[in-house]
Amino acid sequence: MLRFTLRRVLQIIPTVVVVALLIFVIFSVVPGTFAASLFADGRRAADPQMIARLNEEFGLNKPLMERFVTYVTDLAQFDLGTSFRTRQPVIDLINDRMWASLQLAIAAMVFALVISVPLGFVAALRPGSVLDTVTMIGAVSGLSMPQFWLGLLMMYLFALQLNWLPSFGYGDGSFRNLILPAVTLGVTPLALLARTTRAGVLDVLNADFIRTAHSKGMSEAKVVRWHVARNALVLIVTTVGLQFGSLIGQAVVIEKLFAWPGIGSLLVDSVASRDIPVVQGTILVIVLWFLVINTAVDLIYAAIDPRIKQE
Amino acid sequence: MTAPLLDISELHLGVAVGRSVNRPLLKGVSFQIMPGEAYGLVGESGSGKSVTTLAVMGLLKKPLAVSGGEILFKGQNLLELPKREMRRLRGNRIAMIFQEPMTALNPLSTIGRQIAEMFVLHQGKSWDEAQKLAVEALASVRVPNPDRRARNYPHQMSGGLRQRVMIAMALACNPDLLIADEPTTALDVTVQAEVLRLIKELCAERGTAVLFISHDLGVIASICQRVGVMYAGCLVEENETSALFATPRHEYTRGLLGALPRFGSRSLHGRKRLVDIDSIIADRSKLTETRFIASRSAEEGGQP
Amino acid sequence: MRLGFNFWLGAGLTTLVILAGILAPWIAPFDPVLDADLMNSELPPDSTFWFGTDGQGRDVYTRILYGAQISLTVGIVSQVINSIIGVTLGMTAGYWGGWWDDLVNGFTNVMLAIPPLIFALAVMAVLGPGLPSLLIALGLTNWSWTCRIARSSTLSLKSLGYVQAAQTLGYGDLRIMFTQILPNMMGPILVMATLGMGSAVLSEAALSFLGLGIQPPFPSWGSMLTDARQLIQLAPWVAIFPGLAIFLSVLGFNLLGDGLRDSLDPHMRTRTP
Numbered sequence: 048m049l050r051f052t053l054r055r056v057l058q059i060i061p062t063v064v065v066v067a068l069l070i071f072v073i074f075s076v077v078p079g080t081f082a083a084s085l086f087a088d089g090r091r092a093a094d095p096q097m098i099a100r101l102n103e104e105f106g107l108n109k110p111l112m113e114r115f116v117t118y119v120t121d122l123a124q125f126d127l128g129t130s131f132r133t134r135q136p137v138i139d140l141i142n143d144r145m146w147a148s149l150q151l152a153i154a155a156m157v158f159a160l161v162i163s164v165p166l167g168f169v170a171a172l173r174p175g176s177v178l179d180t181v182t183m184i185g186a187v188s189g190l191s192m193p194q195f196w197l198g199l200l201m202m203y204l205f206a207l208q209l210n211w212l213p214s215f216g217y218g219d220g221s222f223r224n225l226i227l228p229a230v231t232l233g234v235t236p237l238a239l240l241a242r243t244t245r246a247g248v249l250d251v252l253n254a255d256f257i258r259t260a261h262s263k264g265m266s267e268a269k270v271v272r273w274h275v276a277r278n279a280l281v282l283i284v285t286t287v288g289l290q291f292g293s294l295i296g297q298a299v300v301i302e303k304l305f306a307w308p309g310i311g312s313l314l315v316d317s318v319a320s321r322d323i324p325v326v327q328g329t330i331l332v333i334v335l336w337f338l339v340i341n342t343a344v345d346l347i348y349a350a351i352d353p354r355i356k357q358e
Numbered sequence: 359m360t361a362p363l364l365d366i367s368e369l370h371l372g373v374a375v376g377r378s379v380n381r382p383l384l385k386g387v388s389f390q391i392m393p394g395e396a397y398g399l400v401g402e403s404g405s406g407k408s409v410t411t412l413a414v415m416g417l418l419k420k421p422l423a424v425s426g427g428e429i430l431f432k433g434q435n436l437l438e439l440p441k442r443e444m445r446r447l448r449g450n451r452i453a454m455i456f457q458e459p460m461t462a463l464n465p466l467s468t469i470g471r472q473i474a475e476m477f478v479l480h481q482g483k484s485w486d487e488a489q490k491l492a493v494e495a496l497a498s499v500r501v502p503n504p505d506r507r508a509r510n511y512p513h514q515m516s517g518g519l520r521q522r523v524m525i526a527m528a529l530a531c532n533p534d535l536l537i538a539d540e541p542t543t544a545l546d547v548t549v550q551a552e553v554l555r556l557i558k559e560l561c562a563e564r565g566t567a568v569l570f571i572s573h574d575l576g577v578i579a580s581i582c583q584r585v586g587v588m589y590a591g592c593l594v595e596e597n598e599t600s601a602l603f604a605t606p607r608h609e610y611t612r613g614l615l616g617a618l619p620r621f622g623s624r625s626l627h628g629r630k631r632l633v634d635i636d637s638i639i640a641d642r643s644k645l646t647e648t649r650f651i652a653s654r655s656a657e658e659g660g661q662p
Numbered sequence: 663m664r665l666g667f668n669f670w671l672g673a674g675l676t677t678l679v680i681l682a683g684i685l686a687p688w689i690a691p692f693d694p695v696l697d698a699d700l701m702n703s704e705l706p707p708d709s710t711f712w713f714g715t716d717g718q719g720r721d722v723y724t725r726i727l728y729g730a731q732i733s734l735t736v737g738i739v740s741q742v743i744n745s746i747i748g749v750t751l752g753m754t755a756g757y758w759g760g761w762w763d764d765l766v767n768g769f770t771n772v773m774l775a776i777p778p779l780i781f782a783l784a785v786m787a788v789l790g791p792g793l794p795s796l797l798i799a800l801g802l803t804n805w806s807w808t809c810r811i812a813r814s815s816t817l818s819l820k821s822l823g824y825v826q827a828a829q830t831l832g833y834g835d836l837r838i839m840f841t842q843i844l845p846n847m848m849g850p851i852l853v854m855a856t857l858g859m860g861s862a863v864l865s866e867a868a869l870s871f872l873g874l875g876i877q878p879p880f881p882s883w884g885s886m887l888t889d890a891r892q893l894i895q896l897a898p899w900v901a902i903f904p905g906l907a908i909f910l911s912v913l914g915f916n917l918l919g920d921g922l923r924d925s926l927d928p929h930m931r932t933r934t935p
Contacts, residue, residue, distance in 0.1 A: 062771065062772055062775055065768070065769075065772045066772055066775060066776060069772065069776075070784065073784055073785065073788055074784075074787075074788060187668075187913065187916055187917065187920070188909075188913065190916060191860065191864075191909055191912040191913035191915075191916050192909050192912075193864055193867050193868065193871075193884075193887075193905060193908045193909065193912070194868075195867075195868060195871055195887065196867075196887060196901070196904075196905030196908065196909070197905075199887065199890065199891065199894060199901050199905070200901065200902070200905070202894070203894045203895070203898060203901065207894065207895050254461065255456065255458055255461035255462045256461060256462055256463055256464040256465070258417065258456065258462070259456060259462045259463065259464075259524075259527075260464070261417055261448075262415055262417060262448060262449060262453070262454040262456075263448070263449035263453075263475060263476055263479060263527070264445045264446065264447070264448035264449035264450055264479055264480065265445070265449075265475070265479060266445060269479075273467075273475065274464050274467070277466045277467070278464070278465075278466055281466075292774075292775075292776075292777045292778075293777055293778065293779070295777050295780070296777030296778055296779030296780050297779065297868075299779060299780065299783065299872075300779070300868045300871065300872060303872055304871075304891070314780070314783060315783070315872050315874070317787075318783055318784075318786065318787040318874060319872075319873065319874065321787065323787070326783075326784065326787050330776070330780055330783075330784055333777065333780055334775055334776055334777075334780075337775055337776075337777060338775055341775075351466065352465075352466060353465075353466065353511040353513070354465060354511070354513050
């Protein structure tokens with residue numbers, strides 16, 4: 048188990064390196080324009096002197112290879128560069144906002160899990176029932192709904208009309224501020240997990256070993272607890288891991304909508320202001336986060352399923 | 359005369375569509391199994407062998423439903439038994455082994471635990487005690503290193519071993535009746551013989567009656583005292599195993615036996631050819647019209 | 663092939679969106695951009711302005727009809743690009759194997775590690791806002807699953823008799839791929855593309871909502887919602903109708919895709935997100 052863990056953790060490294068390379072390439076295909084666009088706000092012409100100074104300061108006029116080497120060596124020392132705008136180290140900017148993002152993502156996932164898994168379970172145990180139909184209609188609707196729209200409507204209802212919750216912002220970091228963004232962000236994983244859980248449980252219920260369990264004289268409740276739950280969990284865990292990826296992506300929009308001070312809104316602001324070092328750094332951190340969660344999921348998976356450890 | 363352990367009479371069963379039964383699968387099947395007797399059911403796939411066993415176990419799934427007849431187990435009609443009572447019998451008094459040992463065990467649970475469940479369910483044992491009994495049960499089906507094997511997962515075992523585990527599980531509570539649905543079909547020939555011998559010996563030792571389902575007459579002959587031949591949802595012939603093999607009376611049984619390869623059998627014209635079942639049977643549609651059920655003689659029943 | 667109620671509901675919704683987009687110039691009562699009139703701003707729905715007017719006095723109904731054009735263009739073009747990339751890489755990787763397969767596989771895994779919306783954001787950051795950048799960004803975003811499916815279908819098709827027969831007859835690799843393999847995996851690829859259209863429409867709306875996609879005053883459903891944030895208390899209809907349009911069209915694509923998938927292969931259900 049220890050060796051398996053170590054191997055899975057080490058496997059993150061090459062992926063991160065390739066992603067870093069990919070990001071570098073994407074942002075280098077149009078060399079030199081960033082400094083120009085930084086000042087091209089449409090109101091006044093870009094000042095060539097300013098551009099030259101910026102190019103000088105950030106080494107943007109050096110050859111591509113040299114820039115790449117600098118970029119990689121800096122990365123190896125956890126130096127993500129310096130912001131064009133604020134001149135602060137990117138890593139500091141990200142650090143300041145990491146906690147808020149983590150809070151939001153975890154709260155959203157917990158919300159999604161707590162509702163979706165029991166719902167999917169019950170729906171699968173009574174296929175064709177009213178609850179099953181409602182759950183499945185709800186799931187496909189949840190997957191088709193633009194989350195920020197739902198967030199907007201909830202903001203309208205719960206914050207502006209009913210005045211139950213703050214409409215946006217981090218506030219003093221209280222739970223009340225977290226509710227609306229977390230629920231909004233949780234809707235997509237909720238819908239998907241309800242669907243996966245239902246499909247997974249239905250699959251397991253049709254398995255031969257469930258017939259064996261019934262032939263032992265087990266009650267329905269015990270069959271579910273002793274034999275269905277763990278097997279369905281394998282599928283659920285996989286989906287949770289995959290969902291984290293799109294969750295982080297969607298969080299960008301939700302953070303912006305609710306003015307949540309996470310790395311998502313940092314990314315959007317930096318894209319809008321073309322603060323490339325911050326954009327690069329944020330994306331890298333998001334990918335790393337996703338990979339770490341996926342690895343954790345793989346390890347949980349291996350702990351649940353004895354067949355994995357074998358290979 | 360001793361009372362039969364299992365007495366199935368006029369069992370009708372079909373695919374239920376709406377309120378009325380649409381397609382009949384069993385058309386009035388009747389047979390009895392005496393305590394300690396090994397009874398074989400043969401027939402081609404789709405003849406209704408497996409659904410008969412599922413009906414006895416009360417494990418028929420939704421579109422399938424019993425539409426008439428009785429299944430008496432120790433004089434109790436299983437079809438009218440409340441769910442709770444039926445659960446108490448299932449696994450405890452009537453146990454079952456399935457065809458596919460590869461998928462019949464939960465892949466995420468140790469086999470020790472899966473056997474132990476039987477003791478927890480039916481004998482109210484604690485998990486610790488049950489675990490110890492499970493090791494004993496494994497030893498009784500001659501699994502080497504039962505201690506270590508109990509901690510194994512199904513994927514770490516061969517098909518033959520898994521089927522032994524299934525047998526250990528089924529016999530855990532010393533049931534009165536063991537239903538074995540093609541238990542050796544999915545196994546290698548050499549392993550088949552071992553598993554068959556195991557079932558035969560263990561059941562004889564404990565006086566457990568066996569309802570043995572197979573399409574393989576050879577397997578049936580080696581284990582059963584009495585055989586029923588099923589065709590298209592009907593029991594077309596029933597007799598003592600030796601009598602049935604010596605003088606098959608029903609056309610379909612003759613067809614089945616003709617399709618069986620025999621070592622060294624010769625007819626007048628030299629080597630007897632293996633025949634296709636359809637070359638013997640003239641008209642399949644008339645097969646279920648005649649039935650040959652030999653009555654039991656008084657001293658029968660029980661282990662020979 | 664049996665297609666259920668969901669499929670037909672999806673087909674109906676999709677047809678509605680397509681008709682709205684195509685017929686917009688004829689059935690829309692106003693001009694989506696030019697008919698701004700501050701005197702008429704934030705009017706609630708009535709018989710003239712069916713869905714009310716926005717902050718600049720433009721007819722929301724008209725803008726939603728025109729918005730369908732943008733959503734459809736983004737959905738279809740991006741998925742065509744996605745399918746071409748995914749199928750080309752997946753099919754050649756599965757067919758040729760070797761180092762090329764390893765390379766494609768590795769790259770696909772890396773792409774799967776980047777959340778789709780984040781990758782699209784990065785591309786938008788480089789290319790700047792606007793429809794062409796959106797098409798490129800979303801066209802490059804979602805091909806990894808298509809690639810995986812194309813690769814595994816190719817692997818299983820490759821071992822089938824008729825493909826091997828074509829090989830022994832001396833057919834060229836490309837000819838075998840395009841005449842023997844590609845037609846036999848069109849089903850799953852089509853399903854992926856249909857479901858992909860739904861997520862592309864959602865991504866477009868999200869990016870435009872963030873101000874990084876379609877720029878005002880052009881009527882994208884997403885950018886219409888950007889203004890709605892400020893107006894929601896005064897004029898909730900400005901928020902409700904564009905969102906409803908996104909929801910119903912994405913629902914249409916999703917039901918269509920699910921229905922197709924279920925009819926093609928009941929075992930493939932809800933395995934890929």
